[in-house]
Amino acid sequence: MTSFDHQRRPLVIGIGGTTRAASSTERALGFALRGAEAAGAQTRLFGGTFLHSLPHYAPENPARTDEQLELIEAVRHADALIIATPGYHGGVSGLVKNALDTLEELRTDERPYLDGRAVGCIVTAYGWQAAGSVLTSLRSIVHALRGWPTPFGAGINTLETRFDSVDTCSDPKVVDQLATVGQQAAQFALAFASHRTPVAASVAGAQNEAARNEAQPARLLHAV
Template identity: 80%
Template sequence: MTLQSPGRSDGSIDGRARAWLALHAFRLNRAVHRAVNRNRRSISLSRSDHRPPPLVVGIGGTTRAISSTECALALALRGAEAAGAHTRLFGGTFLHSLPHYAPEQPARTDEQLQLIEAVRRADAVIIATPGYHGGVSGLVKNALDTLEELRADERPYLDGRAVGCIVTAYGWQATGSVLTSLRSIVHALRGWPTPFGAGINTLETRFDSADSCSDPKVVEQLATVGQQTATFALAFDAQRAHGAPAAASRSAASLASARSTTTPVAADTRPTRVLHAV
């Protein structure tokens, strides 16, 4: 997994602590692989040998180092890797470096261009946000607003891409409402939310690092998000490779979206703008 954030040093650790951390990391990695294997479909979906694995881009985090949101996202991406995908993570430190998106300004920073190009090449995306006062955080929303630059692409916005959704919150109330809100944003960007979305109550679940989660069930949920994202990316790619008509693809997208949420999907497929200057 490519981490788009600076490295961190944990300082000196005695031998017993190192051994404990190594054992915990091994158990966590094994739990992710078990969760992925349990959730694999009976059919085998893979690309032909001459084509690279799907790329899954992760977007999420907070301004706090080692945030629960970013740790959860990293675990989901690990699930995608176990399902055969390559991954790239844009964490909180990177998102904090993005300027406020201004659609009237044509110039883009290097950081904005990195995000835009990565999502343009992505076969699927996983978005993780904290629940702030009942909504998606401004940090994550600004990154999603930046994807307006994809409006004129052959695949505008998140069109034709599976999107996994993860929400962390200090209590259960915000997890459900923010997950619904995040799915609605994905629909507006023409993405396909995966059937399973993870809502994590950080009052009950602790993340000490990207390799440490106190609840094995949460690890399994996050692995499921990553596995579904990678599996759908492979399925969409196979459909494109066999020359499936665009209309059939759009119909399948509408059906999948309707099953995953009650938010209606617009029938108009023209690349109209999502953002409107006011």
């Protein structure tokens, strides 16, 4: 029995990949999503092919494509996310950044942007320098979107680590690291959900008590 069996399974959305099919980035993301599933979450992947179908986000143009709306609605209902990007010239790829820019459409939601959601971060790069610097950059983007980066983020040096298929990785330690990213995203999703329920009940109780207190003097004056 998982820790989620007594509640609704949290939804963890994966966003990441490149324009190349079967990229190391997307395969790494798949390992992390399976880690989230092992922790009891349900998952959904928006991989490179889907991200490539998104038009450049233009905030001045209110029209949105079906693909943009699909991504927006999925994230709107997500309990946590995992974002995976390649490191390109010291930064997050344009493909992934465009998807994150599209989430500007969540700005007026009750939970704006990524508020109240744990976000696992993964970076693949051809060398350790880019892996570290881009991971820091990705965490900063998540903060700007009001998300909560998970304590553990995975930086993968593809010069040393290969993903020869969807479910094979040359380094068992990397497999464990990616699973940790997924597990933390799922576990924090449950923690946030558990926290929101008592807080909401406490706020409602305080509001009811305030209403009763406001009504009490009126009854006394009427009696006099």
